[in-house]
Amino acid sequence: MSDTGKTGLYIHWPFCTRICPYCDFNVYKDRGADEAAWEEALRADLEWWAQKAGATLYTSVYFGGGTPSLMAPSLARAVIEAAAPVAGAEITLEANPTDAERERFTDFAAAGVNRLSLGVQSLRDEALAFLGRNHSATETIKVLEFARGAFERLTFDLIYARPGQSLDVWRAELAEALALAKGHLSLYQLTIEPGTAFEKAVARGDWAPADEEMTAAHYDLAQAMCADAGLAPYEVSNNAAPGHEAQHNLLYWRYQDYVGIGPGAHGRVRIDGQLYETVALDKPGEYLAATPEQRFALSPLTGVEQAVEMLSMGLRLSEGISLARYEALAGAPLNDRTLTEMAGDGLVHVEGDRLSLTADGRRVLNAIVASLV
Amino acid sequence: MAIVVWSQAVYTHASMSIIDPSRIRNFSIVAHIDHGKSTLADRLIQVTGGLTDREMQEQVLDNMELERERGITIKAQTVRLKYKAQDGIEYTLNLIDTPGHVDFAYEVNRSLAACEGSLLVVDASQGVEAQTLANVYQAIEVDHEIVPVLNKIDLPAADVERVKEQIEDVIGLDASDAVEISAKTGIGIDKVLEAIVTRLPAPEGELKAPLKAMLVDSWYDSYLGVVVLVRIIDGQLKKGMKIRMMRAGVAYTVDQIGTFNPKRTNAEVLGPGEIGFLTASIKEVADTRVGDTITEERRPADEPLPGFRPAQPVVFCGLFPVDSSEFEDLRDAIGKLRLNDASFEYEMETSAALGFGFRCGFLGLLHLEIIRERIEREFNIDLITTAPSVVYHMHLTDGTMKELHNPADMPDPVKIDHLEEPWIKATILVPDEFLGGVLKLCEDRRGIQQDLTYAGSRAMVVYELPLNEVVFDFYDRLKSITKGYASFDYQIIGYRTDNLVKMQILVNEEPVDALSIIVHRDKAEARGRVMCEKLKELIPRHLFKIPVQAAIGGRVIARETIAAMRKDVTAKCYGGDITRKRKLLEKQKAGKKKMRQFGRVEIPQEAFIKALKMDE
Numbered sequence: 001m002s003d004t005g006k007t008g009l010y011i012h013w014p015f016c017t018r019i020c021p022y023c024d025f026n027v028y029k030d031r032g033a034d035e036a037a038w039e040e041a042l043r044a045d046l047e048w049w050a051q052k053a054g055a056t057l058y059t060s061v062y063f064g065g066g067t068p069s070l071m072a073p074s075l076a077r078a079v080i081e082a083a084a085p086v087a088g089a090e091i092t093l094e095a096n097p098t099d100a101e102r103e104r105f106t107d108f109a110a111a112g113v114n115r116l117s118l119g120v121q122s123l124r125d126e127a128l129a130f131l132g133r134n135h136s137a138t139e140t141i142k143v144l145e146f147a148r149g150a151f152e153r154l155t156f157d158l159i160y161a162r163p164g165q166s167l168d169v170w171r172a173e174l175a176e177a178l179a180l181a182k183g184h185l186s187l188y189q190l191t192i193e194p195g196t197a198f199e200k201a202v203a204r205g206d207w208a209p210a211d212e213e214m215t216a217a218h219y220d221l222a223q224a225m226c227a228d229a230g231l232a233p234y235e236v237s238n239n240a241a242p243g244h245e246a247q248h249n250l251l252y253w254r255y256q257d258y259v260g261i262g263p264g265a266h267g268r269v270r271i272d273g274q275l276y277e278t279v280a281l282d283k284p285g286e287y288l289a290a291t292p293e294q295r296f297a298l299s300p301l302t303g304v305e306q307a308v309e310m311l312s313m314g315l316r317l318s319e320g321i322s323l324a325r326y327e328a329l330a331g332a333p334l335n336d337r338t339l340t341e342m343a344g345d346g347l348v349h350v351e352g353d354r355l356s357l358t359a360d361g362r363r364v365l366n367a368i369v370a371s372l373v
Numbered sequence: 374m375a376i377v378v379w380s381q382a383v384y385t386h387a388s389m390s391i392i393d394p395s396r397i398r399n400f401s402i403v404a405h406i407d408h409g410k411s412t413l414a415d416r417l418i419q420v421t422g423g424l425t426d427r428e429m430q431e432q433v434l435d436n437m438e439l440e441r442e443r444g445i446t447i448k449a450q451t452v453r454l455k456y457k458a459q460d461g462i463e464y465t466l467n468l469i470d471t472p473g474h475v476d477f478a479y480e481v482n483r484s485l486a487a488c489e490g491s492l493l494v495v496d497a498s499q500g501v502e503a504q505t506l507a508n509v510y511q512a513i514e515v516d517h518e519i520v521p522v523l524n525k526i527d528l529p530a531a532d533v534e535r536v537k538e539q540i541e542d543v544i545g546l547d548a549s550d551a552v553e554i555s556a557k558t559g560i561g562i563d564k565v566l567e568a569i570v571t572r573l574p575a576p577e578g579e580l581k582a583p584l585k586a587m588l589v590d591s592w593y594d595s596y597l598g599v600v601v602l603v604r605i606i607d608g609q610l611k612k613g614m615k616i617r618m619m620r621a622g623v624a625y626t627v628d629q630i631g632t633f634n635p636k637r638t639n640a641e642v643l644g645p646g647e648i649g650f651l652t653a654s655i656k657e658v659a660d661t662r663v664g665d666t667i668t669e670e671r672r673p674a675d676e677p678l679p680g681f682r683p684a685q686p687v688v689f690c691g692l693f694p695v696d697s698s699e700f701e702d703l704r705d706a707i708g709k710l711r712l713n714d715a716s717f718e719y720e721m722e723t724s725a726a727l728g729f730g731f732r733c734g735f736l737g738l739l740h741l742e743i744i745r746e747r748i749e750r751e752f753n754i755d756l757i758t759t760a761p762s763v764v765y766h767m768h769l770t771d772g773t774m775k776e777l778h779n780p781a782d783m784p785d786p787v788k789i790d791h792l793e794e795p796w797i798k799a800t801i802l803v804p805d806e807f808l809g810g811v812l813k814l815c816e817d818r819r820g821i822q823q824d825l826t827y828a829g830s831r832a833m834v835v836y837e838l839p840l841n842e843v844v845f846d847f848y849d850r851l852k853s854i855t856k857g858y859a860s861f862d863y864q865i866i867g868y869r870t871d872n873l874v875k876m877q878i879l880v881n882e883e884p885v886d887a888l889s890i891i892v893h894r895d896k897a898e899a900r901g902r903v904m905c906e907k908l909k910e911l912i913p914r915h916l917f918k919i920p921v922q923a924a925i926g927g928r929v930i931a932r933e934t935i936a937a938m939r940k941d942v943t944a945k946c947y948g949g950d951i952t953r954k955r956k957l958l959e960k961q962k963a964g965k966k967k968m969r970q971f972g973r974v975e976i977p978q979e980a981f982i983k984a985l986k987m988d989e
Binding site for chain 2: 008010012025064188189190191212213215216219236237249251252253258260264265266267268277279305308309312313316341342345347362363364365366367368369370371373
């Protein structure tokens with residue numbers, strides 16, 4: 001079904017034991033139903049998609065959330081078996097660095113998970129408290145060390161540009177993180193998203209987010225430190241040693257196909273040559289009550305829409321995009337004058353068919369994409 | 374626009390007879406905003422049975438949306454009330470509601486001139502305020518008999534005695550017989566009606582004399598064409614009569630005449646002292662001039678009425694559609710508004726920066742804002758408004774003089790011998806405590822003090838000022854300095870030569886003609902600095918740094934730099950975020966339509982006006 005030979009599978013597990021104040025994902029505190037019901041639903045989804053889009057060989061599987069490590073390892077195993085990904089496929093699970101979850105890591109690995117993504121967020125207790133996390137720095141480090149041994153591949157997230165976080169504090173924290181890393185790190189700027197507790201706090205004037213200069217300085221520092229440590233910035237917020245890049249996430253950024261199941265999951269699925277945007281029902285109760293046919297809303301994407309999506313995702317990668325692919329989708333090339341001006345400003349780099357952003361350009365990617373489309 | 378409530382379909386029986394002028398009272402209501410003018414008008418209409426409860430719309434007289442929002446009256450409106458007084462006689466009371474802003478001072482003056490008296494409404498809990506004073510002086514100027522009315526006496530904070538004293542001290546009116554009312558609850562409305570009859574003079578006029586009527590106001594009605602509001606001074610106005618506008622020098626045949634009760638009611642004849650309307654297949658409001666004298670073609674009056682003044686736009690600016698494809702829609706919108714408002718002028722304008730638009734002339738800044746808002750709201754066209762300018766007299770080296778409406782049109786300075794600018798005489802009434810601030814404002818704006826006198830705790834200052842220094846934000850500044858307690862009126866007194874230069878603004882090294890202004894040489898640097906600072910705030914950061922410069926000729930006198938954007942990238946962007954990302958881009962693209970592209974720089978539409986505001 002994919003035109004690039006690769007198709008990913010994303011499973012959204014929308015439940016968390018607590019809702020973090022910065023998070024705007026489709027998450028719920030209450031689990032609401034038993035795992036047998038979810039297993040049945042997710043299996044049915046996979047069957048339905050196999051019929052709808054033709055037999056699919058998944059090249060990667062990703063359990064995201066929410067907190068998918070809260071699901072029973074047996075449920076993960078059942079889904080992986082039903083999906084039947086290709087041999088050697090990357091199978092990632094997101095988890096929080098708590099002792100409770102650590103106890104199940106071995107079972108998840110046995111179920112087929114070969115890559116763990118830990119929501120570390122910070123290595124400082126006061127920052128973890130501010131971010132509403134339920135793990136301490138000591139516990140986090142302990143879990144990290146355990147996970148390094150339990151999974152072939154490991155990554156973890158940090159959140160930077162927290163209010164009041166100085167460059168020195170960030171430098172020290174990141175240095176510790178680099179020492180704990182196993183080939184991959186995701187570093188996210190703290191952003192204030194609509195509908196979150198942080199949005200309300202900022203609106204009340206409880207605290208102010210870091211300004212543009214500060215976040216830029218944090219970002220530049222992180223890029224330099226990761227590069228020094230051999231973790232190349234292959235994507236705006238992701239750094240990896242060669243060969244450790246997240247294969248599943250690369251699908252998104254390279255604008256390849258993926259099936260998304262579970263409440264609120266999105267997909268990009270090709271049916272008879274036409275690419276569709278797919279959006280699953282986001283309320284868990286409604287999701288379980290619906291048939292697979294009712295769960296997914298499919299809308300065809302026009303060539304121009306695909307071009308815009310491909311561009312805005314692809315320029316996140318240091319490898320950039322193919323100009324010919326953009327032109328084929330959009331029906332028209334990117335504005336040459338704009339590209340020349342941006343190149344003159346040191347923001348973009350054009351070499352043959354590849355358009356990529358410079359380090360300066362990647363910091364202002366949103367504005368670049370907005371000017372290009 | 375005045376015809377929202379008195380609908381086309383509603384007629385009552387036509388009046389056949391002439392009303393004895395001794396049974397007519399023509400009056401207006403003078404009040405500070407919020408002191409209850411509209412509520413009182415509503416109550417008078419209701420009590421005299423002008424409308425049934427069902428027909429009664431709150432504040433019938435202020436029926437244009439914009440007027441309601443701003444709490445001001447733009448067009449004069451009228452209503453005829455029938456009132457049977459205690460003497461057993463039925464009187465005809467005509468209430469004229471007047472515009473209330475200095476931009477429309479002449480229209481106010483004519484509306485007041487159509488009446489013999491005024492009710493001065495003062496909030497008994499607030500007392501006399503600046504605007505009251507300004508308006509009441511206008512009524513005194515046209516020799517009105519004035520009846521003080523204390524409103525809101527039912528409020529706990531009402532202090533009737535103190536406010537009466539204030540009326541006597543500050544305005545110099547005898548307030549011992551002031552009528553005490555609550556327009557909201559209806560207390561005292563009967564006494565107001567009785568006072569109108571007993572204390573205001575009846576109009577006088579010669580029934581047998583040739584027709585002489587004042588054109589008080591006019592507006593466009595989509596069914597009737599132009600409706601003209603008239604006050605009969607002498608003679609009779611009849612259906613089918615051939616009339617002549619004495620100042621405009623044009624003749625029409627009267628189709629319909631009548632009155633607003635407040636529903637439009639046709640009549641056969643209007644006699645001396647009456648206020649009513651006429652229609653005469655007049656196509657455009659521009660063909661009617663406020664203050665003109667209407668007479669009979671066959672038997673004309675010897676002389677027109679005194680006090681006529683042609684409408685004279687004093688503020689000019691460019692109006693351009695944000696979306697250049699909407700130029701024709703803008704032309705259409707301006708044409709339609711012009712049907713109903715003859716006091717603004719327009720001609721096509723081409724700007725290198727903004728494309729096609731119109732250069733428009735207005736009575737003042739409020740007038741400008743009203744027209745601009747109506748175009749945006751009623752016609753749904755986003756506009757870029759360029760720097761307001763006055764009309765300069767440009768004396769060229771070849772000895773000729775040209776009017777300059779637009780700084781962008783200024784020729785090469787070597788061709789200009791000298792420039793003259795219009796000056797005004799401004800009269801400002803202000804409570805003592807704010808006097809210092811007002812004097813400073815006038816001095817900062819190159820004012821020359823002519824007079825400073827006191828009346829009670831109020832000062833009256835008279836300044837000569839260049840109109841250029843006043844058009845933009847003088848009135849706003851004055852209001853803010855005096856917390857709204859100042860009144861301000863002005864008249865143009867002529868042209869004077871001064872050291873005036875054209876200042877250009879360059880954004881990213883390119884001149885933006887729509888931001889050019891003409892400014893006094895001594896003020897140029899300060900002005901240029903403020904404009905550059907403002908633009909630095911108003912123009913969002915771009916991907917590259919943008920120099921913003923003010924220059925006279927080739928010489929840069931002020932400069933700011935808008936730093937390049939430092940960080941603008943979504944931190945997390947995975948499979949579930951793609952749709953949101955695309956929709957955001959689509960939204961941003963739509964938002965860009967509100968920006969104008971100058972070379973590589975996008976300037977938000979509001980920047981063109983905001984860049985000129987001086988925060989002092």
